Amino acid sequence: MQGADREELGAVVRIAAAVAGVPTAALNLIDEGRQVQVVTAGFPGRDCDRADAMCAVRLGTGRPVHVPDARLDPDYRDNPWVTGELGLVRFYANAPLITPDGSVLGTLCVFDTVPHELTAEQLDRLQDLAGVIVALVEGRRQTRTVAEFAQATEARKKWAEALLDGINVAVIAVDTQYRPILCNQAFRDSHDPGIDLTAAPVGIAERFQIYEPDGQTPITDEGTPMIMAMNGLGPVTGRELMLRGTRNGAAMVRANARALYGADGAISGAVLALHDITAEAARKRLIEEARSRLAAANAELRRSNTDLTNFAAGVSHDLVAPLAAVGGYLELLAEEVTEPAAGHVAAAGRAVEEMRDVIRSLLGAARSDTA
Secondary structure, three states, rough: OHHHHHHHHHHHHHHHHHHHHOEEEEEEEEEEEEEEEEEEEEOOOOOOHHOHHHOOOHHHHOOOOOEHHHHHHOOOOOOOHHHHOOOOOOOOEEEEOOOOOOOOEEEEEEEEEOOOOOOOOHHHHHHHHHHHHHHHHHHHHHHHHHHHHHHHHHHHHHHHHHHHHHHOOOOEEOOHHHHHHHEEEHHHHHOOOOOOOOOOOOOHHHHHOEOOOOOEEEEEEHHHHHHHHHOOOOOOOEEEEEEEOOOOOOEEEEEEEEEEEEEOOOOOEEEEEEEEEEHHHHHHHHHHHHHHHHHHHHHHHHHHHHHHHHHHHHHHHHHHHHHHHHHHHHHHHHHOOOOOOHHHHHHHHHHHHHHHHHHHHHHHHHHHHHO
């Protein structure tokens, strides 16, 4: 217990002794095994086992105790504080220290080595002083609880900040006045340090140079994910934007934003996360360009195949007709000539048929390639 706390409690204990008209009083805290005399008045104080404590005898009743002469009370006459083993108490009275939740912490007791008796008003004041002690103890406890909660909150905040600083997603949270309440390192690193993050939410799109994915069309303030979320139009997820005011030049980002709500359910701020997808966008662009080139190549191939088919058809027509005429003349010539000229005519006829087969094969191949 700190010195200031002990002094305040000591003053209450001294007042209790004065109210009772006795020289001694004590503030006792009692647990399952011990009685600890936290603050005393009129004597140095002495801790003892719970089994020996006068304050523990009727503690479970939760009511004040008033014993004018302990030697005559069967509950106290054999107690070591009465018999002389620990003390020579004759008069004894206490008021239990009961917390708001009903827990009994101990007692505020007054006593003397001679018989004594309190009036009803004195007993009431003793209970009032016990209430003051409980209020002081509870106040200190609540103060410690608040301090511990504040420390825990600060620790959690630092942990959250360290966690957010360790990721490569830019994150910022603002209150309803758009004042930053959290901003991680990635967000600070991704913007020009000269940008005023605390400025009013006017001209945001221009200040941060926010554009549609084409990098040319500026968006309106009302269309920025943060303001949309703050206006209850969120959450905004996967909105792709171009930022042209970053430290490293233009960057394509995927924005996610949502409102923050207070205990009353009202919007208390908003949080924005920007994931840099510049490399991803570049890969997509290269893939689209490759697909476009492939589509153009396929179109050119189809055109070439069509031209080849048309060429083959034309060639076959232009070649087959003369070959048919040559074949016809060879047939007529074969009827009129004799050996050995007949053999030469037959060989020429076979050559004409072979040429026809070649033309048919070329035409068939061209048609199958374009089918």
